[in-house]
Amino acid sequence: xxxxxxxFKLFFVWQDEREAAWLTQMAAExxxxxxxxxxxxxxxxxxxxxxxxxxxxxxLTGAERDEYLGLFRDAGWERVATLANWHYFxxxxxxxxxxxxxxxxxxxxxKYRRVLGILVVILAxxxxxxxxxxxxxxxxxxxxxxxxxxxxxxxxxxxxxxRIMAQISRLKRDARRG
Amino acid sequence: MANLDSQARRHLxxxxxxxxxxxxxxxxRHGYGIMQAVAQADGGGIRLGPGTLYGAxxxxxxxxxxxxxxxxxxGDERRKxxxxxxxxxxxVRLESERxxxxxxxxxxxIDGWEEDHG
Numbered sequence: 001x002x003x004x005x006x007x008f009k010l011f012f013v014w015q016d017e018r019e020a021a022w023l024t025q026m027a028a029e030x031x032x033x034x035x036x037x038x039x040x041x042x043x044x045x046x047x048x049x050x051x052x053x054x055x056x057x058x059x060l061t062g063a064e065r066d067e068y069l070g071l072f073r074d075a076g077w078e079r080v081a082t083l084a085n086w087h088y089f090x091x092x093x094x095x096x097x098x099x100x101x102x103x104x105x106x107x108x109x110x111k112y113r114r115v116l117g118i119l120v121v122i123l124a125x126x127x128x129x130x131x132x133x134x135x136x137x138x139x140x141x142x143x144x145x146x147x148x149x150x151x152x153x154x155x156x157x158x159x160x161x162x163r164i165m166a167q168i169s170r171l172k173r174d175a176r177r178g
Numbered sequence: 179m180a181n182l183d184s185q186a187r188r189h190l191x192x193x194x195x196x197x198x199x200x201x202x203x204x205x206x207r208h209g210y211g212i213m214q215a216v217a218q219a220d221g222g223g224i225r226l227g228p229g230t231l232y233g234a235x236x237x238x239x240x241x242x243x244x245x246x247x248x249x250x251x252x253g254d255e256r257r258k259x260x261x262x263x264x265x266x267x268x269x270v271r272l273e274s275e276r277x278x279x280x281x282x283x284x285x286x287x288i289d290g291w292e293e294d295h296g
Contacts, residue, residue: 056229067209067258068232074210074257075228101229106193110233 003045005031010039013115014163016086020053023090024098027051033088036081052098053080056087057115077101085118105175109168116164123157130154186268189241190276196234198224200262200270206247208257209235235260243269 007026011019023033023041028050031043054077060068069079077089091099102108130150136143192200195216202215209231217223238244243266247259262270 054229058232070257071209071228071232075213075231077228099227101227103225103227103230104193104195107195107227107230107233111229 004034005043005045007041007043008039009041012163013119013160014167016055016057020055023053023088024051027053027090033080033090036083036088038083050093050095050098051090052093052100053088053090054101056089056101057085057111058087059085059114059118072101075101105171109171112164112168112171116161116168119157119161119164123154123161126150126154126157182265182268183272186265186272189243189269190273192269192273194224195226195230196238197270197273198226199231199234199238200243200266203244203260203262203266204270206250206259206261208250208259210257212260238266242266 009022011022026033026043028048030046030048032046032049032051033041033053034044035042058068072079072089077091079087080090081088089101093099102111130147198216198219199212201219202212207215209228212231213226213228216226235244239246239260242263244260245263247261250257250259
């Protein structure tokens with residue numbers, strides 16, 4: 001039975017590259033991702049290794065998922081986990097630069113557009129709830145707290161939308177520079 | 179025919195990856211077959227990431243440039259096959275002609291430079 005270790009760590013939705021780099025760093029120290037839930041990563045102890053981690057965001061039906069994962073498997077990528085439509089892949093990279101699951105800017109941009117699409121929907125829903133709901137007066141102290149939490153969610157979601165848009169512009173700018 | 183042409187033109191220009199995938203699908207291939215064909219293509223192959231390939235296949239299926247062509251069973255592995263549709267063939271033809279025109283234009287100028295500089 002291999003040694004396991006749990007690490008609690010939060011990444012924001014626009015930090016998937018940073019998250020992947022951290023998982024690569026953990027693998028270099030001999031801790032290989034086994035499973036994860038929101039904010040909690042379980043690692044398995046082993047040999048230190050150079051491993052590329054990459055995240056993709058995609059909502060898939062069952063049949064699509066088989067086809068999708070089959071392609072990655074054929075290309076030598078192991079799917080480690082899926083959490084909220086984020087798919088975590090890894091591939092051993094004993095030498096040279098870390099491989100990527102995307103090979104051009106257009107498809108990298110498409111990924112962030114898919115993320116943006118879902119964020120905008122959630123943001124819109126939150127704004128609608130915040131602006132239309134009428135909480136009963138009897139709840140007065142609790143009401144203020146609920147509203148505050150909702151406002152916080154809207155601000156965080158709005159910030160996430162801006163960060164993802166900035167990420168898309170950065171990718172396009174880097175591509176133009178070559 | 180004119181209708182197919184105007185339909186095909188809406189898909190131009192193509193990214194390098196998309197063009198290479200379409201060319202590979204002149205005959206039915208599965209995803210892995212596409213990756214291999216694209217990597218080994220004459221005139222410098224390109225390495226295709228699976229995320230890029232999956233995204234391109236999804237879009238090409240939606241746009242009707244490629245269609246499913248059953249399954250291939252090799253060993254215990256079953257893989258989906260894809261192949262160009264008449265629309266996809268037209269897109270490859272139009273894009274090739276467009277690239278040809280651009281290359282000719284460029285070569286005319288380059289030839290002139292070579293004369294200037296010996």
